[in-house]
Amino acid sequence: MLKHLFKLIWKKKKSNFLMMLEIFVSFMILFAVWSLSFYNYRNYSKPSGIDHENVWAVFIDFNTQSDSLRNIYRDLVRQKLKTFPEIESFSFTSSNMPYSFSSSNNMYSYKKNQSMTETMSADPSYPAVLKMTLAEGRWFTKGDEVNKIKPVVITKYLKDKLFGNENALGKIIGENDGRRQVVGILSNFKFENDFQPEAACMIQPLESWPSDMLIRIKPGTTVDSEMKISKALVQLGKDWSVEIQHLENMKANKNRIIWIPILVLLIVCSFLIFNVALGLFGVLFQTISRRKQEIGVRRAIGATKSSILWHFVGETAVITTFGVILGLFFAFQFPLLNVFDIDASTYVAGILLAVVSIYLLVIGCALLPSKQASEIYPAVALHEE
Structure with a gap:
């Protein structure tokens, strides 16, 4: 099964490379956002040591x-x-x-x-x-x-x-x-x-x-x-x-200097990720639409709806894995080089959360086009071709 997936991915290496690059960029954005969020949340959760009220x-x-x-x-x-x-x-x-x-x-x-x-x-x-x-x-x-x-x-x-x-x-x-x-x-x-x-x-x-x-x-x-x-x-x-x-108002003013830029960054990154998700969805939908003949042949020789569905999801997951591996190479440089003098556990948490997020994002984008592909009837697909 995996060997077959790799063959199909290699035949469409140009389009798949662009998708992999898009996934890599998305992974690095998610890594930065999750690392920053985890770092600030961990600091925020620690006691201040003073009582500023009254x-x-x-x-x-x-x-x-x-x-x-x-x-x-x-x-x-x-x-x-x-x-x-x-x-x-x-x-x-x-x-x-x-x-x-x-x-x-x-x-x-x-x-x-x-x-x-x-x-x-x-x-x-x-x-x-x-x-x-x-x-x-x-x-x-x-x-x-x-x-x-x-x-x-x-x-x-x-x-x-x-x-x-x-x-x-x-x-x-x-x-x-x-x-x-x-x-x-x-x-x-x-x-x-x-x-x-x-x-x-x-x-x-x-x-x-x-x-x-x-x-x-x-x-x-x-x-x-x-x-x-x-x-x-x-x-x-x-x-x-x-x-x-x-002192309570002074504290609120100092906090605002920190959380407002973080909020703006989260909004911008969310917008970028949303656009990436739309792009992935469009690419996957177009790719699957062009492979109706392949889908029709596979259905004609006995492939079930679920096998078609998980074939395309698996193919997308493999491409995602290549992009994630590239992203991991760069992400692991941050804890190894002690960038920004931040504890390595913060970067590790950011990496793990970014990996989970990118797979959820990509698989979520792939499910609907894959589901539509699995519901194509063999006769209709072969007739159109």
Whole structure:
């Protein structure tokens, strides 16, 4: 049976080659779409490590460049915020707070290992505001401010990059004035968006310059309270400006930057695949229509409807297999060469899903023309020829 299929395919090698090329292109598109979808879904399904609900981001401009005045102003703000019963906790933080459009990167090393790391600064109350939990160690405290080497909390991803299987707690990373001592490890911390993969991040005690804040408010707090808090902060200093944003809205904005391009890509790829499916359907329908004499002869010598049906489906599946084999050759280069520094399992999942999808697509396109071919009566087919 297979030998016969290969003979028929070889006799029509020009038209079958074009079909195989079309299947190859479709496979590569499906591979890219499924890999991207699987990658983002896997990242999205992981916990963020923070609770963004009922958290406000407060951006304060003290209208001064003096670090000493900034420290005094921050103390005034702290005292004022403690008078509001709506506020559960608050923390001054660097501008690259979660879901912001700000970033601060530094290279940190331990022995021969290095990693570019997002570096944040915050008050010791930071984990209470975002309800963060540690996998190991502790959070830094006010008492750590006297230490010459700053204590830091790092993500598990950074721990694995720098220390591997070693115990990271108590170890010193960085050099000279940039030395930091690891006191805690976060298992999960998505600070960019919900689709963010595991990232290297370090949180250190607050430095002298930040004037941005995160505030956790009690559930049910109204807009009137937001206006009241904002007005109270503005009145503390001359020419101060205060802007309050909801962390939930900031997160939605960052997520939108990721999922809108993905949605557009999916729509474009779906349109391409739909056009490919129509093309395959047309080619198969025309090919089968031209082979009525062959079908009539086979029916006349006793071939059943089902054998005719599965003959054409099988022939299409063989052509599809050649296109898939060509596609697999290129697709497997991605995990082998570690393209885009993505885990190999993502590409493997994309390959498997693309193989299943392409066979379902092609066989689905082949079924209707094959079914119509199987219902041709021998006398009618031979009479037409």
